[in-house]
Amino acid sequence: MTLKLHCFGESGNSYKAALALELSGLEWEAVHIDFFGGAARSDEYRALNTMGEAPLLIDGDRRFSQSGVIQQYISDKSGKHGGTGDDRYEVLRWVLWDNHKLSSMAGVTRFLMNFLPEDKRPQPVIDFNLGRLKGAYAVLNTHLEARDWIVGDGLTNADLSCCGYLYYPEPFGFDRADWPNIDRWLTNISTLPGWKAPYDLMPGSPADRA
Numbered sequence: 001m002t003l004k005l006h007c008f009g010e011s012g013n014s015y016k017a018a019l020a021l022e023l024s025g026l027e028w029e030a031v032h033i034d035f036f037g038g039a040a041r042s043d044e045y046r047a048l049n050t051m052g053e054a055p056l057l058i059d060g061d062r063r064f065s066q067s068g069v070i071q072q073y074i075s076d077k078s079g080k081h082g083g084t085g086d087d088r089y090e091v092l093r094w095v096l097w098d099n100h101k102l103s104s105m106a107g108v109t110r111f112l113m114n115f116l117p118e119d120k121r122p123q124p125v126i127d128f129n130l131g132r133l134k135g136a137y138a139v140l141n142t143h144l145e146a147r148d149w150i151v152g153d154g155l156t157n158a159d160l161s162c163c164g165y166l167y168y169p170e171p172f173g174f175d176r177a178d179w180p181n182i183d184r185w186l187t188n189i190s191t192l193p194g195w196k197a198p199y200d201l202m203p204g205s206p207a208d209r210a
Helices: 012-024 067-078 087-114 123-143 157-162 180-190
Strands: 003-007 028-032 056-059 062-065
Touching: 003 012, 012 028, 012 067, 012 087, 012 157, 056 067, 062 067, 067 087, 067 157, 087 123, 087 157, 123 180
Parallel strands: 003 028
Antiparallel strands: 003 056, 056 062
């Protein structure tokens, strides 16, 4: 049975799930959610996901929301990217760190800087978030000093979670040239067979609304 991922191209959290699916070898298809048109807040969508968010993975009668949960389900189903032994806890540690320290800040900051009208962008909030993000980038860059992957010797959900926003072209305080270890790590991921950039992997992009 084909797994269906409700997602939209602008969503870094959706990208985490979509990339995990694409690299897992499982059969899946993307279902576009017109987030900016309000589709995620519709009664029809909330009947599927009461949180009114993307991504949402549907596998037959089973439904999963939140990217970290979806990634774990994909790992359980495919046998890939979950880590082994005690590494499983280290993978989870980095997924939780990313959700709290990196992706949460990156997602909000990118939205404020790019998807709000210019006259409605709260610059003090943006500046505060940029400071928090700089600290998160430093943590990740230091961890990758002598490592090709965040945990172990291959791709795991730790990588798939932490990279979720870092391939997007819109500005949100991240320049790969400033963080050489992160840059090298992102290249490691993007050279894996099957890798695709967010707007190539999922439907929906800012160009659609231009």
